[in-house]
Amino acid sequence: MSEYILELKNVSRYFGSVIALKDINMKIKLGEVHCLLGDNGAGKSTLIKTLAGVHKPSEGDFLLDGQPTGFESPRDALDAGIATVYQDLALVNLMSVTRNFFMGRELTKKWGPFNVFDTKKANEIARAGLAEMGIDVRDPEHPIGTMSGGEKQCLAIARAIHFGAKVLILDEPTAALGVKQSANVLKVVARARARGLAVILITHNVHHAYPVADRFTLLNRGKSLGSWLKSEVSREEILEMMAGGQELADLEAELAEFDRLDTKAI
Amino acid sequence: MSTAVKTNDSPVIEISSDERVRKESIVKKMLTRPELGSVSGAILVFIFFAIVAGDSGMFNADGILNWSTVSAQLGIIAIGACLLMISGEFDLSIGSMIGFAGMMISIPALYWGWPVWTCILFAFAGAMFIGFLNGYIVVKTGLPSFIVSLAFLFILRGLTIALSILFTNKTIVSGVSEVADGDIFAAAFGGEIGTSFFNWLAQADLIDTYVDGSPIVTGIPMVIVWFLLLASVASFVLLRTRYGNWIFASGGDEKAAKNIGVPTDKVKISLFMFTAFCATVFAACQVFEFGSAAADRGLLKEFEAIIAVVIGGALLTGGYGSVIGACFGALIFGVVQMGIFFTGADSDWFRVFLGIMLLAAVLFNNFIRKRVTGSH
Numbered sequence: 001m002s003e004y005i006l007e008l009k010n011v012s013r014y015f016g017s018v019i020a021l022k023d024i025n026m027k028i029k030l031g032e033v034h035c036l037l038g039d040n041g042a043g044k045s046t047l048i049k050t051l052a053g054v055h056k057p058s059e060g061d062f063l064l065d066g067q068p069t070g071f072e073s074p075r076d077a078l079d080a081g082i083a084t085v086y087q088d089l090a091l092v093n094l095m096s097v098t099r100n101f102f103m104g105r106e107l108t109k110k111w112g113p114f115n116v117f118d119t120k121k122a123n124e125i126a127r128a129g130l131a132e133m134g135i136d137v138r139d140p141e142h143p144i145g146t147m148s149g150g151e152k153q154c155l156a157i158a159r160a161i162h163f164g165a166k167v168l169i170l171d172e173p174t175a176a177l178g179v180k181q182s183a184n185v186l187k188v189v190a191r192a193r194a195r196g197l198a199v200i201l202i203t204h205n206v207h208h209a210y211p212v213a214d215r216f217t218l219l220n221r222g223k224s225l226g227s228w229l230k231s232e233v234s235r236e237e238i239l240e241m242m243a244g245g246q247e248l249a250d251l252e253a254e255l256a257e258f259d260r261l262d263t264k265a266i
Numbered sequence: 267m268s269t270a271v272k273t274n275d276s277p278v279i280e281i282s283s284d285e286r287v288r289k290e291s292i293v294k295k296m297l298t299r300p301e302l303g304s305v306s307g308a309i310l311v312f313i314f315f316a317i318v319a320g321d322s323g324m325f326n327a328d329g330i331l332n333w334s335t336v337s338a339q340l341g342i343i344a345i346g347a348c349l350l351m352i353s354g355e356f357d358l359s360i361g362s363m364i365g366f367a368g369m370m371i372s373i374p375a376l377y378w379g380w381p382v383w384t385c386i387l388f389a390f391a392g393a394m395f396i397g398f399l400n401g402y403i404v405v406k407t408g409l410p411s412f413i414v415s416l417a418f419l420f421i422l423r424g425l426t427i428a429l430s431i432l433f434t435n436k437t438i439v440s441g442v443s444e445v446a447d448g449d450i451f452a453a454a455f456g457g458e459i460g461t462s463f464f465n466w467l468a469q470a471d472l473i474d475t476y477v478d479g480s481p482i483v484t485g486i487p488m489v490i491v492w493f494l495l496l497a498s499v500a501s502f503v504l505l506r507t508r509y510g511n512w513i514f515a516s517g518g519d520e521k522a523a524k525n526i527g528v529p530t531d532k533v534k535i536s537l538f539m540f541t542a543f544c545a546t547v548f549a550a551c552q553v554f555e556f557g558s559a560a561a562d563r564g565l566l567k568e569f570e571a572i573i574a575v576v577i578g579g580a581l582l583t584g585g586y587g588s589v590i591g592a593c594f595g596a597l598i599f600g601v602v603q604m605g606i607f608f609t610g611a612d613s614d615w616f617r618v619f620l621g622i623m624l625l626a627a628v629l630f631n632n633f634i635r636k637r638v639t640g641s642h
Contacts, residue, residue, distance in 0.1 A: 075527045090525045092518030093639045094585040095511075103515050104527040106508035116506045145639035 002066030005030050005198050006051070006082070006167055011060035013046055020046040023060070024224050026217055028167060033189060033199045035209040037242055038219035044202050047219065048169050051200070052084040053077030081166035087175060089156040093145040097137055100144055101126040101159050129158040133188050150181030154188050161192060168192055169200045174208045186212050206242065210235045218242060300579030300587050303630050304594035307577065307623070311598050315605040324608040327473040327483045337600025338493035339548060341593050343567060344574035345493075345500045346544030348592035350537045351575050352504070353530075354517035354584030355404060355411040357541045359396075360571055362422035364564025367393045367542075367549035369430050372439040372559035375446070382442075383451035390546050396422070397542025401535035419568065427561045443557030455492070455547070456554020458485030489551040493593075496544065501589035513537070517584025573620065574599050577627040581635055598623070 006028035013021040021043045028034050038044045049055045053071030062069050064080055071077045077084070091100050102122050109118040123140040130137050133154040144152060153173050160168055170189065174182040189212050192199050203209050209216070216233060218225040218241055225241055315324060323329045343360050350357055370389035374380040380388070400418050404411045430437055446452035461484055467473045468481030475481055504510040515523035516530040523530050545564070553559050577595035580587025599620075606616045 074525060078527060084525075086525060088519075088522060088525075090519075090522040092515055092522055092585060094518045094581075094635075095514050099511055099514060103511060103523065106511050108508055111506075115508065117508055117511060119506070143638045 002063070004028055004063075005065055007061075007063035007066075008051075009061040009063065011050065011057045011062065013050055013055055014058045019222055021050070021057075022223050024219075026224070026227065028198045028200060029215075030166065030198045031193060031196050032214040033193050033201055033212050034215045034217065035213035036200055036202045036217050036219065037204065037206065037209060037238065039204055039242060041221070042219040043222040044204075044219055045171070046222075048084060048171055048200070048202055051077070051082060051167075051169055053082070078163075081164060082169065083160035083163065083165035083167070084169040085153070085156045085160055085171060085173065087171045089152055091144060091152055091156060094143055096142055097130070097140040097144055097147075097155065098122045098126045100155065101129065101140075101162070105163055125162065129162045130155060133158045133191070134184065148181060149177050150184050153177070153181075153185050157185075157188050157192065161195070161197065165197060167198045167200065169202070171202045172204075173201070174203065174205060182208060204242070206235055206239050210238070300634070301591040301594065302579065303627055303634075304578045304591045304598060307627075308594045308598050308601070311601050311605070315601060315609070319605055319609045322608040322610075324605060327481075329604075329608065331483050331487075333600045333604035334490055335487055335600075336604055337597045338487075338490040339551070340567075340570055340574055340599050341493045341596035342489070342496055342548050342551075343541075343544050343571040344578070344592045344596045345496050345589055346537075346541035347568075347571040348575045348578060348580055348587055348589050349500055349504060349513060350534075350541050351572070351580045351582070352517045352584060352587040353513045353534055353537050354520060355401075355534055355537070356415055356572070357397075357400065357538060358412065358415040358568045359400060359418035359422055360541060360545050361564040361567035361569075362419045362426065363393055363396065363542055363545035364549045364552070364567055365426040365559075365561055366396075366422045367546040368553050368559035368563050369426050369439065369561065371550060371553050372442050373430065373433050376439060376441055377433055382446045382449040386451045386455070386550060389550065390543065393542040393546040394539045397539040398535060400542075401538030404538070405531040405534050423561075430559075430561050437561040438558060439560070440558035442553055442559065446554055446557075452554045453488075455488055455550040457488050459488065459491060461485040487551075487555065489548075489555070492547050492551065496547070497589060497593045504589055509533070514585060517586075519585070570599065573624050576631065577623060579627075579631060579634070581631055582628070583635075586635065586638070595627075 004027045006026075008024050008026040011021060011024045011026075012019070024043075024047060026034075026036075036044055036047065046055065050057055053074045053076050056070065056072075062071075069080065071080070074084075090103075092103065095103070098119065102117075107118045107122045107125070108115040109121070110116075119141075126140045127137050135151050135154050135158075144155065147155070157168065157170070157173075173185050173189070177185060186208060189199055189201060193212075193214075201209060201213060210230075213230060215227060215229055216238060217227040218238070220242075324333070343364070347357060347360060367389045370392050371382075371385045374388060375382050375385040396418070400411075400415055403409070404414045407414075427437055430439060443456075446456065464473065464481045464483055464485055468475045468479065473481055473483060504513060512523070512528045512530070512533045515526075515528045516533045520530050548567075549559075549563065552563060574595035575587065575592045576582065577598060578588060578591030578593070580592065602619055602623075603613075603616055606613055606619075
């Protein structure tokens with residue numbers, strides 16, 4: 001039993017001549033929220049797709065519980081307990097809460113010689129799973145099309161947790177959400193951590209990440225800038241590294257210029 | 267309004283029921299059922315013809331047999347088309363497949379001296395292989411199934427005519443009844459069941475008889491039995507099995523389904539094969555009922571099947587629909603087609619009706635989809 005559930009050692013990924021990831025090192029621990037930060041195009045998506053078994057690393061090692069592993073497909077990663085909640089959530093709007101909850105992993109029971117979808121039990125499990133995330137589902141057979149973005153996010157997370165995820169990868173879970181819904185999702189993240197899961201939270205919003213995260217890894221243009229524990233780094237430092245200090249300074253100067261013009265106008 | 271619920275591992279969880287969600291009435295809930303349109307449509311159609319054509323013999327034993335046979339024939343291919351459409355794909359080659367499968371049964375039986383049952387198995391295997399090919403090309407190339415199956419529409423129709431001329435020098439191959447006599451497989455498609463029951467009904471004077479005392483309806487044709495069988499199996503599979511959930515998922519959002527591990531490619535290919543299977547059942551029933559196969563059999567049937575499915579509440583974009591709905595769609599189709607015949611009206615009106623019905627169904631479905639997905 002390794003200290004870390006998941007470890008990346010010098011993982012690189014190329015797409016033809018494009019270097020999407022170069023020498024990424026990352027350590028994921030159970031019961032920790034690991035925040036993966038980076039601006040657009042930093043390689044966050046490629047990295048999580050590599051973790052999720054969609055892409056195979058071109059170079060480098062992938063240790064699962066200390067053992068070198070290679071995932072051939074998303075299914076393999078899932079079987080190993082690595083569940084990914086993508087931005088599109090992998091939910092089908094036209095399908096009911098229960099059908100979405102059990103999509104691809106339908107709960108079956110014997111009915112004579114046939115295996116049938118046990119809808120009654122599935123409904124109960126889906127309802128209970130969502131209640132634990134703080135969402136009350138009136139009718140689990142109702143299509144999810146009318147649910148809010150935050151509720152859908154929680155449904156996707158609840159589903160991953162129910163199916164035995166040990167490592168939960170969340171891709172920009174708060175990107176499209178309002179303030180209140182973002183807070184709800186972050187609460188759910190904290191709840192997942194309390195249950196002993198490792199959570200990898202991908203975001204470019206430090207303000208969302210900082211309160212719940214235990215560890216940070218920063219990506220920039222396909223390379224890792226390093227990993228820090230929360231105690232080692234402040235919110236401002238992260239922000240600065242992320243945006244590149246110079247750009248932020250430029251922005252501030254520009255804003256100051258606006259202020260000056262405004263005061264002049266008055 | 268919110269309630270606090272105590273659970274084991276986390277202290278207090280707030281469950282808030284949204285004050286902005288109105289209680290939905292039962293009527294509104296019913297509206298989200300895909301079958302609603304076709305079931306109520308069927309009821310309307312029945313009422314209409316009961317008034318207009320009630321005394322024309324449409325609802326006598328032979329009249330009922332008449333329109334239920336037409337409905338069942340269409341229903342068989344509509345069931346295949348329905349599952350395929352829910353999975354997000356089309357098959358425009360259903361009609362051509364009917365003609366092709368009919369020839370695959372008749373030519374070996376009459377010209378190559380094969381036992382009839384082997385011809386039937388050959389036709390099913392051949393059709394399902396073509397269905398596989400159709401699906402494989404769609405899935406692997408990512409081309410719209412509309413185009414791929416349109417190509418197969420022409421390929422199969424052309425092959426049917428060309429091959430039947432090559433092997434037999436004609437486009438209508440008749441005489442299958444003679445060689446099929448006594449073959450159990452052939453009887454499973456062209457036979458009737460319940461003949462003794464109908465004899466009994468005739469003797470008890472409950473149904474009309476010919477002058478010699480034999481009943482005017484001798485039994486229930488196997489095509490109706492196949493229809494009911496396929497309808498119940500397909501509906502059960504769609505609603506109550508894992509595979510059924512995969513069908514919905516594949517059509518609802520293929521990328522999402524794939525990401526979560528649903529084998530959408532396999533689902534789609536197998537449904538193309540099932541559609542071909544249904545077309546072959548249709549063809550076999552026709553061949554053994556009429557005792558012949560013709561190269562133009564099944565012309566335009568693909569569109570009739572799709573219309574029945576759409577009337578049945580399925581969305582053209584996939585992910586939503588119902589086998590029961592499609593069956594009622596086929597029933598509406600059969601009843602109206604025969605009803606217009608019974609009322610003595612010009613049968614051209616049937617097409618006008620069909621077009622209007624299709625348009626109404628699509629508009630209605632669109633409305634339903636907006637309700638279900640919450641987009642306005």
